[in-house]
Amino acid sequence: MLALxxxxxxxxxxxxxxxxxxxxxxxSVISQNSxxxxxxxxxxxxxxxxxCTSRFWFNYRHVANxxxxxxxxxxxxxxxxxxxxxxxxxxxxxxxxxxPATVFSHKNMELNVYGDDVEVDYRGYEVTVENFLRVLxxxxxPSTPRSKRLLSDDRSNILIYLTGHGGNGFLKFQDxxxxxxxxxxxxxxxxxxxxxYNELLFIIDTCQGASMYERFYSPNIMALASSxxxxxxxxxxxxxxxxxxxxxxYTFYMLEFLEDxxxxxxxxxxxxxxxxxxxxxxxTPGHRTDLFLRDPGSVLITDFxxxxxxxxxxxxxxxxxxxxKQMEENPVNGEEQKEVYxxxxxxxxxxxxxxKPKQKDWHPPDGFILGLWTLILLVFFKTYGIKHxxxxx
Amino acid sequence: MAEPKFRVCLCMFWAVCxxxxxxxxxxxxxxxxxxIYASFQFRTLWDTDFMRENKVSHYRLFPKSLGQVIxxxxxxxxxxxxxxxxxxxxxxxxxxxxxxxxxxxxxWFQDSVTDVDATWKxxxxxxxxxxxxxxxxxxxxxxxxxxxxxxxLGIGNVTDHSFLRYATLPREIVCTENLTPWKKxxxxxxxxxxxxxxKSEKLFHSSFHSQAVHIRSVCQDWQCKTTSWxxxxxxxxxxxxxxxxxxxxxxxLFKMFSRTLTEACPLASSSKLYIDITDNPQGEQFELSPATxxxxxxxxxxxxxxxSVYDLTQETTFGSVRSLNLLIRWxxxxxxxxxxxxxxxxxxxxxxxQTGEIHTLMYNNHPxxxxxxxxxxxxxxxxxxxxxxxxxxxxxxxxxxxxxxYEPSKDRVKPHLLEMLIQLPPxxxxxxxxxxxxxxxxxxxxxxxxxxxxYVGSSVISSLVPSTVAMDTNSTRERPxxxxxxxxxxxxxxxxxxxxxxxxxxxPTPDFxxxxxxxxxxxxxxxxxxxxxxxxxxxxxxxxxxxxGLAKRIANVIRKMRGVxxx
Numbered sequence: 002m003l004a005l006x007x008x009x010x011x012x013x014x015x016x017x018x019x020x021x022x023x024x025x026x027x028x029s030v031i032s033q034n035s036x037x038x039x040x041x042x043x044x045x046x047x048x049x050x051x052x053c054t055s056r057f058w059f060n061y062r063h064v065a066n067x068x069x070x071x072x073x074x075x076x077x078x079x080x081x082x083x084x085x086x087x088x089x090x091x092x093x094x095x096x097x098x099x100x101p102a103t104v105f106s107h108k109n110m111e112l113n114v115y116g117d118d119v120e121v122d123y124r125g126y127e128v129t130v131e132n133f134l135r136v137l138x139x140x141x142x143p144s145t146p147r148s149k150r151l152l153s154d155d156r157s158n159i160l161i162y163l164t165g166h167g168g169n170g171f172l173k174f175q176d177x178x179x180x181x182x183x184x185x186x187x188x189x190x191x192x193x194x195x196x197x198y199n200e201l202l203f204i205i206d207t208c209q210g211a212s213m214y215e216r217f218y219s220p221n222i223m224a225l226a227s228s229x230x231x232x233x234x235x236x237x238x239x240x241x242x243x244x245x246x247x248x249x250x251y252t253f254y255m256l257e258f259l260e261d262x263x264x265x266x267x268x269x270x271x272x273x274x275x276x277x278x279x280x281x282x283x284x285t286p287g288h289r290t291d292l293f294l295r296d297p298g299s300v301l302i303t304d305f306x307x308x309x310x311x312x313x314x315x316x317x318x319x320x321x322x323x324x325x326k327q328m329e330e331n332p333v334n335g336e337e338q339k340e341v342y343x344x345x346x347x348x349x350x351x352x353x354x355x356x357k358p359k360q361k362d363w364h365p366p367d368g369f370i371l372g373l374w375t376l377i378l379l380v381f382f383k384t385y386g387i388k389h390x391x392x393x394x
Numbered sequence: 395m396a397e398p399k400f401r402v403c404l405c406m407f408w409a410v411c412x413x414x415x416x417x418x419x420x421x422x423x424x425x426x427x428x429x430i431y432a433s434f435q436f437r438t439l440w441d442t443d444f445m446r447e448n449k450v451s452h453y454r455l456f457p458k459s460l461g462q463v464i465x466x467x468x469x470x471x472x473x474x475x476x477x478x479x480x481x482x483x484x485x486x487x488x489x490x491x492x493x494x495x496x497x498x499x500x501x502w503f504q505d506s507v508t509d510v511d512a513t514w515k516x517x518x519x520x521x522x523x524x525x526x527x528x529x530x531x532x533x534x535x536x537x538x539x540x541x542x543x544x545x546x547l548g549i550g551n552v553t554d555h556s557f558l559r560y561a562t563l564p565r566e567i568v569c570t571e572n573l574t575p576w577k578k579x580x581x582x583x584x585x586x587x588x589x590x591x592x593k594s595e596k597l598f599h600s601s602f603h604s605q606a607v608h609i610r611s612v613c614q615d616w617q618c619k620t621t622s623w624x625x626x627x628x629x630x631x632x633x634x635x636x637x638x639x640x641x642x643x644x645x646x647l648f649k650m651f652s653r654t655l656t657e658a659c660p661l662a663s664s665s666k667l668y669i670d671i672t673d674n675p676q677g678e679q680f681e682l683s684p685a686t687x688x689x690x691x692x693x694x695x696x697x698x699x700x701x702s703v704y705d706l707t708q709e710t711t712f713g714s715v716r717s718l719n720l721l722i723r724w725x726x727x728x729x730x731x732x733x734x735x736x737x738x739x740x741x742x743x744x745x746x747x748q749t750g751e752i753h754t755l756m757y758n759n760h761p762x763x764x765x766x767x768x769x770x771x772x773x774x775x776x777x778x779x780x781x782x783x784x785x786x787x788x789x790x791x792x793x794x795x796x797x798x799x800y801e802p803s804k805d806r807v808k809p810h811l812l813e814m815l816i817q818l819p820p821x822x823x824x825x826x827x828x829x830x831x832x833x834x835x836x837x838x839x840x841x842x843x844x845x846x847x848x849y850v851g852s853s854v855i856s857s858l859v860p861s862t863v864a865m866d867t868n869s870t871r872e873r874p875x876x877x878x879x880x881x882x883x884x885x886x887x888x889x890x891x892x893x894x895x896x897x898x899x900x901x902p903t904p905d906f907x908x909x910x911x912x913x914x915x916x917x918x919x920x921x922x923x924x925x926x927x928x929x930x931x932x933x934x935x936x937x938x939x940x941x942x943g944l945a946k947r948i949a950n951v952i953r954k955m956r957g958v959x960x961x
Contacts, residue, residue: 056842094478094569094598102570102598117594120526121571126841127528144516146523175842177906342549342611342618344881347889348858350766353542353815354796 044158044199047308048151049074049084052133054165054174056090061245062236064092065106066164066206066252068114073259074160077307085136085151087123089165089175099242106248106256108240122149130180137161138191155196160204160305164252167207169230170215186216193219200293202305206251208233211287223293223300225273227251228284235283250282264307270297413622414440414455416581416662418588421701421876423670424680424722425486426731428635429601430645433490434588434628435875436580441614441622445504455661456625457579459524464609464623467517470557471502471546474521475606478568478598479632480895483737486602488695490876491628493604494852494893497527497566502546503557514559526571532561535775536851538811541799543770543856547881548610549621562772564849564896568603570594576605579627580659587659588667588706591651592629602632608879616868626875643724654719658706667704667720668874675700680724684713694877696861696888697732701874735760735859736767736818740852740894747832747902750777754826754853754894758818763860765887766796766817769826770854773810775803776833776901777850783829786814789822805833832901840903850897858887 051074053067071086093104093115104115123132135141136151153159165172171179192198203224205213210226217224227234227249236246237253248256254277262268274288274297290297303309346352416438423431440456444465453461463469475493499518507513514537522529541555573594577584584592597603606628611621633650635643647654658665668690674680688703704711704718712718737757744750756767773779781800786793797815801808818824864885866873880889942950942961950960 091567091569094567100595100599102594115570117570118574119571120574122526124526124571125528125565125567126531142519144519146520148523148526177842340551340619342551342613342621344548344613344883345545345550345553346883347545347547347880348766348768348856349545350796350815350858353768356542356797 043156044304045156046153047079047083047158047160047305048153049079049160049162050087050136050151051084051160051162052087052128052164054089054128054163054172056175058090058092058095058097059245060090060165061092061104061243062248063164064088064090065104065114065248067162068104068119069106069248069252069256070162070204070259071119072114072116073256073262074306077259077262077303078264079306079308081120082148083308084120085123085149086119086121087128087133087136088121089125089128091124097244105240105243106253108238108247110240110242120148126175128175130174130178130184133174133180134184134188137188137197139195139197151197153197156199157197158200158202158305159198160202162204162206163213164206164249167205167209167213169209170212172205172207172213182213182216185213186218189217189222190219193221200295200304204255206234206249210234211289214289217289217292220292221294222289223270223297224289226287227277227282229287232284251277251284251286254281259302259306262302262306264303264309266301266303268302270300270302273302414438414442416455416659417664417875418659418662419664419666419668419875420588420591421490421668421670421874422720422722423487424645424673425632427485428643429486429632430635430650430722431486431489431630431632432650433630433876434592435490436589436627437875438581438625439612439622440625441620444623445506455581456623460579460607460609460625463517463520463524467513467520468504468507469501469517469609470504470550470611471548472499472609473501473547473606474499474525475604476525476527476566476568476572477602477604479600479602479604481602481632481893483734483892485731486632487731488734488890488892489630490694491604491606491608491630491879492891492893493606493630494562494564494854495896496562496564496849496851497529497568498560498562499529499532500544500558500560502550503559505552505554505557507557510557510559518561525575527566529563531563534808535806536563536772536809537561538772538801538809540770540811540813542797542813542815543768543854546610547608547879548612548624549618560772562851564851568605569598573597573605576607576627579607579625581661582659586657587662587665588655589659590655591647591653593652596650596652597629597631599637600631601634601637602630604628604630606630626879643727644722646721647719654717655706656712656717662707665706666874667706667718668701668876669704669720669722670699671702672697672699679726680722683721683723684718686711690874692874692877693861693863693866695890696735696859696863696865698863733759736765736855736857736890736892738853738855738892738894740897742897742899747900749829749831750899751827751829752779752850752897756816756818756824756826756855758820758822758824760820760860762820764817764819765857765859766815767824767855767857769812769814769816770856771810771812772851773803773812773830774848774850775805775807775809776835776848777810777830777899778803778833779810779812780829780831781812784812784826785828786816786824786826788819788824793817793819793824832899834902834904837904837906837909840906844901844903847898847900850899852893852896854891854893856889856891859890860886861888 051067051071053063055063067086067088071084074084075081092098093102100110102115103113106112106114139151141150163172167173171181173179189201199221201222203214203222206227209228209230209232211229214224214226235250237248237250239246258273258276277286279285418436421433425431438455442450444450444461445468449465450461475498477493477495480495481489481492499521501514501517503510503513511534515533518529518532538560539555539558540560544558544560545553573592577589577592580589582589584590608626608628610624612624614620614622638649640649669682671682682702686702686704688705690701690703692699692701735758738755740752740754742750743753754769758764786795793816795814795816799813801811803810816824865882865888867882867885882888946961953960
C-alpha cells in the first residue's frame with residue numbers, strides 16, 4: 002500500500018518521459034516482494050506430533066482433544082506418514098463406550114472425531130515420557146518402524162500438541178510419571194542443535210499450561226497455552242449418554258476456529274491468539290512469541306496446521322529413460338527333478354510321543370557355581386598345602 | 395470381463411508373467427441364540443519366489459509391505475490375529491478361523507535364518523508399524539517356542555521347531571486403527587467388493603470381532619511340485635441380536651453392516667456370498683430374500699453343510715436396484731444346536747494375593763470316541779508354577795499324558811512353557827490343575843494401572859476330532875475358502891484349534907505413594923531434629939537494648955550531633 006502511495010506521489014512529481022520507467026521499476030519491485038513473501042516462511046514440509054497423556058475413561062476429553070486436532074491437521078493436508086499420534090488409552094473401543102469405534106467432540110454426538118481412517122502410532126502403555134522425548138530428538142532404536150519416527154529436517158515446520166493433566170512446571174503422563182518444563186525445553190534445544198525443525202508451534206491444553214513454555218530458550222518456537230500459572234483449564238460440556246465430559250474448552254473453541262480454515266486461507270497467528278477469550282474459556286489463554294523470528298501477523302495458520310506445498314515452475318524439458326525391462330527368467334521346464342512338497346501333519350501323535358528331547362545348548366557355568374568351586378578349591382589347598390597338587394593332577 | 399484380458403496383455407510385454415489371483419467370500423451363519431456369525435475371507439495367491447536373489451519389484455495384487463516383510467525376514471509362514479472378545483464355543487459352535495483374545499503372532503522362519511531371536515524382534519517391530527498395534531511389547535518374556543503345537547499350515551517338509559516362535563498379547567486392544575491398515579492391504583481396499591461392508595462403527599459393536607492375516611506357501615496343483623504364496627485376510631464377527639436393538643429376529647446386510655453390496659471387486663476372480671441353510675432345508679425356520687437358486691455343499695468342521703450361494707460377479711445377483719441387501723427373516727424358533735465335540739474352560743481358583751491354582755477343563759462330548767488333545771500353556775514368569783502339583787484327571791481318575799514338555803521360566807527373561815498330549819476319554823471332563831505363587835515385581839515394572847491386574851494368555855488346545863462325515867483330503871480341488879484353511883490328511887478326523895479364556899490375575903501391588911511419603915517424612919525429621927539440635931549447640935545469647943521510643947531516638951540524634959553521649 003505504501004509502495005503504491007509512493008508511486009502515485011512520484012508520478013505527479015517527475016516529468017513525463019521518466020515516469021513510465023520509474024513505474025515499471027517500482028512495479029517489478031512490488032511483484033518481487035509479493036513473490037518473496039510467498040516463499041518467506043522457509044519451510045518445505047510439515048509434521049505434527051499430537052500427544053494425549055491421560056489414561057482412564059473419565060479422561061475421555063483429552064483423547065477427544067487430540068483427535069480433533071488430528072482431524073483438522075489431516076483435513077488441511079498433512080498426511081498420516083507425517084503425523085505422530087500418541088494416545089495413552091483407548092476410548093473408542095473401550096468397553097464403557099456406548100457407541101464403539103467413535104469419539105465425539107460435541108454433545109448429542111454430532112461430530113465423530115475418530116472417523117474411519119485413523120492411524121495411531123503410539124498407543125496405550127507406549128505413551129511414556131521416554132518415548133515422547135525419543136520421538137522428538139530422534140534417538141530411537143534402529144528397529145523402530147517409520148510410522149513411529151519424526152523424520153523432520155531443518156526445513157520442517159512442526160506442530161506439537163500436548164494435552165492431559167498438568168501442574169506448575171510439569172505434565173503428567175498416564176498417572177505414573179511426569180515431564181517437566183526444563184526437560185521439554187532441553188529436548189527442543191536438542192532438536193534445534195540437530196537441525197530437526199525450521200519453526201515449531203507448541204500448543205498445550207492442561208491446567209497451568211503456561212508454565213510449560215516458560216523455560217524454552219531455543220529460537221523459532223511459538224507457544225500457546227490454555228491457561229496461565231495458577232489457573233485451571235476447564236472442560237466444556239458433558240454428554241449424558243456417554244457420561245463424561247467430551248472436550249476441554251480451549252480445544253473446543255480452537256476446533257471451531259480451525260473448522261473455518263481451508264488450505265488456501267490467509268488467517269494468521271494473531272487470530273489464533275484471540276481464540277477462547279476469558280469469557281468463553283474461564284481461564285486466560287497465553288502465548289509466547291519472543292523466541293520466534295517472524296512477526297506472528299505474517300505467520301499463516303496453514304504454515305503449521307496444513308501442508309501447503311510450494312510449487313516451482315520450470316521450463317526445462319527432461320528426457321525419460323527407457324522403461325525398465327523385466328528380468329528374463331530361465332525357463333522352468335528344463336528342471337524336471339523337483340521334490341514333491343506336501344502339507345505337514347498338524348497333530349502327528351506318534352511322532353510327538355516318540356519325540357527326542359532337544360539337546361540343550363551347553364552354557365558355561367554360572368558365576369555362582371564358579372565362585373563356589375573356587376572357594377572349595379581354595380579351602381582345600383589352604384588346609385592341605387600346595388604340595389598335594391601333584392597327587393591330584 | 396476385462397480382468398483376464400488385462401492379464402494376457404501384461405504377459406505379452408514381459409517374458410515371465412507372475413500369476414496372481416484374488417478371491418473373496420463372505421459366509422453368514424445364523425446361530426441358535428439369535429446372533430449371526432459373519433466370516434469374511436480374502437485370499438491372494440501369487441506364484442513367485444520371495445527368496446530369490448533379485449528382489450521382487452513388481453507387485454500387483456499382493457501388498458508390497460507384506461511382500462517386503464517376507465523377503466527381508468525370510469519368513470516361511472506368518473499368522474497374526476487381532477481379536478476383541480471371547481469365542482463362546484458352547485453357544486456359537488466352532489469358528490472357521492479360531493483366534494485368542496488380544497493379539498497373537500506365530501511365525502515359522504526359513505532354515506536359512508541364523509539368529510532367529512534377533513529376526514523375531516525386528517519382525518515384531520516392523521509389524522507393529524504396519525498394523526498400528528503395540529506388537530513391540532513382544533519380547534523374550536512372552537515369546538515361547540512350542541515343541542509340538544503349531545505345525546506349519548502350509549507346505550513344509552522340515553519341521554524343526556527352533557524356527558518357530560509364538561507370542562500372544564492378551565491385553566492388546568483392537569480398534570479402527572488396526573482395521574484401517576488391514577483394509578489397505580486388500581487389492582480393492584475398502585472401495586469395492588465385500589470389503590465395503592467393513593465399517594468400523596458396526597463391526598466393533600459386536601460380541602466378538604477378529605481380524606487376521608495368514609501368509610503361507612501352498613501347492614499350486616495336485617502334483618505339488620511348485621508352490622505359490624497365499625495371503626489370507628480374514629474377519630470373523632458375531633453380531634448380537636439384543637445389542638443391535640431389534641425386537642424381532644431378523645437380520646439383513648444393512649442391519650449388520652449399515653451397507654449393502656453393489657459390486658464385486660473388479661480384480662477378484664471370484665466373489666461369493668454363502669448363507670448356511672443346513673438347519674433350514676425346506677425353508678421352515680427362516681426365509682431368505684432375495685432368493686437364489688445356487689446351492690453348494692461343503693464339508694467343513696466335520697459336518698456336511700449346505701449353503702445358498704450368491705455370486706457377486708454376476709450382474710443378475712444385484713437385481714434391478716443394483717444393490718444386494720440380503721434379508722433373513724425367522725419364522726420359528728425351534729431347533730437344537732449340535733453340541734460341539736470339544737470345548738474348554740479355564741479359571742483361577744484360590745484366594746488372597748499369595749497363591750492360586752489354574753484349572754483347565756476340557757470337555758469331550760463324543761459319546762464313544764476318545765481323541766488326543768495337545769495343550770499348550772504359556773504362563774508369564776511372575777506366576778511361579780509349582781509343576782510338582784500338576785495333576786491331570788478324567789472322570790475322577792488320574793490320566794497320565796503321553797507327552798509332557800516343560801520349560802521352566804527364568805525371572806524377567808522367559809515365561810513357563812507347558813505342553814502336554816492328553817487322550818480325552820469319551821463323554822468326559824478332563825481337568826488339569828497346577829498351583830502357582832505370585833511374585834512381587836520391582837516397583838518400576840508395574841504398568842500405570844496395576845490394580846487392573848495382569849493377563850495370562852489363553853491356552854491353546856490342538857486336537858484331531860473325529861468327524862461325522864468323510865473329510866476331503868484332496869487339497870487342490872476347487873473348494874470354498876472357509877473349508878480349505880486347515881489341511882486335511884485323513885478322512886476320519888479333522889484338525890481343530892480352540893483357545894481358552896485369558897486369565898486376569900491380581901499381583902500384590904505396593905503403595906506407589908510410599909517413596910514420596912518416605913522422602914517427606916525423612917526430610918521433616920531431619921529438618922526438625924537436626925535443625926533444633928544445631929540451634930541448641932551453636933546458638934549464643936546476646937543482651938540487646940530494647941528499642942527506644944521515637945522521642946528518645948530524636949534526642950539521641952541531637953546529642954550525637956552535639957558530641958554528648960546518648961541516653
